[in-house]
Amino acid sequence: GAVVSQHPSWVICKSGTSVKIECRSLDFQATTMFWYRQFPKQSLMLMATSNEGSKATYEQGVEKDKFLINHASLTLSTLTVTSAHPEDSSFYICSALQGTPNQPQHFGDGTRLSIL
Amino acid sequence: AQTVTQSQPEMSVQEAETVTLSCTYDTSENNYYLFWYKQPPSRQMILVIRQEAYKQQNATENRFSVNFQKAAKSFSLKISDSQLGDTAMYFCAFMKHGAAGNKLTFGGGTRVLVKP
Numbered sequence: 001g002a003v004v005s006q007h008p009s010w011v012i013c014k015s016g017t018s019v020k021i022e023c024r025s026l027d028f029q030a031t032t033m034f035w036y037r038q039f040p041k042q043s044l045m046l047m048a049t050s051n052e053g054s055k056a057t058y059e060q061g062v063e064k065d066k067f068l069i070n071h072a073s074l075t076l077s078t079l080t081v082t083s084a085h086p087e088d089s090s091f092y093i094c095s096a097l098q099g100t101p102n103q104p105q106h107f108g109d110g111t112r113l114s115i116l
Numbered sequence: 117a118q119t120v121t122q123s124q125p126e127m128s129v130q131e132a133e134t135v136t137l138s139c140t141y142d143t144s145e146n147n148y149y150l151f152w153y154k155q156p157p158s159r160q161m162i163l164v165i166r167q168e169a170y171k172q173q174n175a176t177e178n179r180f181s182v183n184f185q186k187a188a189k190s191f192s193l194k195i196s197d198s199q200l201g202d203t204a205m206y207f208c209a210f211m212k213h214g215a216a217g218n219k220l221t222f223g224g225g226t227r228v229l230v231k232p
Contacts, residue, residue, distance in 0.1 A: 032218065046219060093159075107161035107162075
């Protein structure tokens, strides 16, 4: 149980385009999902907290207009990287919170984004 | 704000031997949770073990155990009888109790290489 699916797993696109990444909780409802960014050989950096039916809460330094987050249902959150540039290339990971607070987060497999 | 420090960037261990990873954290909270996550080359984040700060007993999960020293704010992970499949990045993480939407603060990670 507690499976989180992330799609796509790898995407390459041209500079200036927008890219959407999906995060789905397959067998549970997730009122809260999280989006992380991970540079090579570094730790995970929290970008934003996504709550179903409300606006996402962004961490300091993360551009809201650059990284659009939508959490329209209890099983789906999306991250859209708008007008992507090479410096946006990174590994993006989502996680979902199952049940009540104080429970562990369940992570997706991540999306490798490469902007040419 | 909480900080999590992993002082060992990389460690190697012979198969079947034991390795201990260190983690220290800084917080003014009294109730919180600590986690160790494993990230193998596939890059999926896998929960290894979890410790509630109010529990004095150290958590164990098969070959994985922790040494939780609350006063010292230390949370080390011991991997016993190391297996080749244990090769991965290991991240220590902190979460406040009940608030802030279950946000995780990660350490910088320790790369573990298990040698045959």
